[in-house]
Amino acid sequence: MASATTRLLQLSREVIKPSTPTPLALKTYKLSRFEQAFNHNYMPLAVFYDKNSILCDGQISPVLYSSQSKTLSLYYPFAGTLEGGGNSVYCNDRGATLVEAEIKCPMNRILNNKDVSAQNVVYPSGIPWSSSFYNDSLLVIQLSHFHCGGKAVSVCLSHKIADGASLCNFIKHWASVARQSGDEKGSDFNGASLFPPTNCQPLVPPGGESKRGTTKSFVFDDSKIKQLKERAIKESGVESPTRIEVVSSLIYRNAIISSTFKPSVIIHVANLHSLTKPRVPRAIGCFNPVFHISTDEEEDISFGKLVKECRTGKENMYKKFNQMKTEESFQAVETSFREACAMTSQGRDDIKHYDFYNCSSLCNNGLAQVDFGWGKPVRASLGASLI
Template sequence: MKVAIISRNTIKPSKPTPLHLRTYNLSLLDQLAASQHVDLIFFYPSNSNLEYKNVASQVLEKSHHLQSSLSKTLVNFYPFAGQVKDRSTIECNDHGAYFVEAQINCELRDFLSKPDPDKLCQFVPSNDPETIRLASGFLLHVQLTAFTCGGIAVTVSPSHKLTDISSLCTFIRGWTGIALGDEESVIPEFYGASFLPQGDLQNHDMITSVHRNNTKRFVFSATMIASLKDNIKRAIGHGHGQHWASSTDVVTAVLLRSFMAATKSILGSSHPFQFHQVVNLRPRMNPPLPKNSIGNLVWLSTTFFEGNETELHELTAKTRKDLEVFYHEKANKFKGHQGSAFICDLINYNRDGKLYNKNITNMLCTSLSQFPLYDFDFGGGKPIWVTCPMYNGNTIVLTSTKSGDGIEAWITLEEKVMDLVERDENLLAIASLNPSAFPNH
């Protein structure tokens, strides 16, 4: 099950970027973002309408269509075709996006029957050393990987300096709209430094990446989530549970309980840790920012745990309470010159050791479940599976299942901790460990 690179191409905007748009000033949050790329992988089956053609011609047609529509998309999303000029500026010089064509020697059904986290990285452009060298300086990487059956995987991988997950979804929504013939389906809003002025970033860093750890996939069914919600509502008390038990709250509570139990088993005692949830600031601003606003418009809501919390309702209530405080007291402060000062104060708090103490374990959770990932159609139908692999620990990534009512969780932990988590009977009674991602399989 190996991926072989077939070709590498540069895709430039179909129209030149006007001179007055050639310089894009990053916001302070863009400056703080890591320079790594964010990977979102879509798996599409062979198009039944093209069965009369051989597999090679199907894939060639799909690739040509993707490249042509991408070229048109880059006209509106012009910073994606630019280059980083310095720590605060994108030069929108129509440098282009880097497009990789590849093939894998297996069928889509076989791969999705039991998705292997270690094999997923083969669908990511940054996995290939030669591509890394040649694609250096490109803010957007795309890889089309063809299966022997004619199915494809499309990986969209922009630089985190320019996008968060919401921005990435806006870009793909614009791209798929153009691919389906609607060239004005999405007009992005670029705010950058005009919304959140830049700042002095010496020695200022967000949570830094950790070396790659062990990653596992757990799937929570809609039925089980509903049952857990009812139990949590009853435990929290009438009148509060309805607001304190979203599907994301429930799933993260289950995973946190398992993680805490594993850590306690290894250390022999409870261990304090902090749980950080990525918050999309757009809907939390007053007034809310447009959904199609581009940039890093996220921050972290942090919950501290002593390590001895064992009840799901306790974990749920605590994280939800801190989220609500963030929504109502902090989210609207991330704008203007006052917002820049507010962020620098938060970072200084971190740098002084008050937030990320070395004796406290940190876990990061990002949820994509609110984004319509399964609606993205490039012209050959909707995806049958979507995933967003992140291999830095300790990390939880949540996405919706294709049905839209279940949740898929990727969790990355140190190997010795993961060994206990994946054998946790309480977790396995609630979630399925890496079931098939192929429909009706």
């Protein structure tokens, strides 16, 4: 939410349609079993750019509009509408909504605020993680102009039809079209063939759909992360710990010990695109296997123990998934989700109630290289979360 000293002026709102009509043979896009199991909410991602001397303000909007239209002709389900009880997309070329706004404050005031909700000003009001449709669009974009000359491009895409990796691929493709690089890579809308649709109950996110959490920003420089990795090796015995393993374990541990101890669980969301055989890095869909780590006793919250459990949980998930057929794979994901849901259920006396934490990563998704033609971003971030 914008602060009292941050004024926003909406300049325009338009619907961007695909540059070429979707063929009749592609009018119905069936969702995979994973996508069927998720409810709609908008997954928000924004990239921020310093003032540039390459393009003036009057040139930026036409470039984004034109390139978005061309990109939607390839990502045609994103321009459609849900139908069939949410089990398919009618690819009717309805289009994506693109909002242009002016934000009357310096961009650094937003980026330097530890409360990440301050960044939500670069999205249409109330959109991040919302389950209500905005202008009936599956895809909502905002171009924000800060009065210092900085820019932000935010994208909100329905989590019903795509996951974080898919969203990143879409943004990278759009940027490549905008700068006319000629190296655009196609994407595969083949999730339904990998994981055939069936009748299944939606998976309610752990922690419930209406629980709000405070999202804060912590910045770790390279030297601190290196120190954390060295500490993790000594305390856990884990070889070559990753950034996400050490940082998530540190934040999770400190969150638990910041107040009176309470049993807790952290959910790690993995990237299924690299798990399928053959790998499908450019497949578009919502493929989100998870594993969770529960902390039942105070002696379970040592940094080294948490790093080791994170590595073990990830390796076990990879091993199970690679040994399974698609039906068993989905059941494994479903079981993990429902176990986490049970831990965070409220109003039940037959289970132990856990505090809930969620962890996902934008690392190695190429967002630092997203160049629309005026340079690389200074920051890429998710909108403040509804958890």
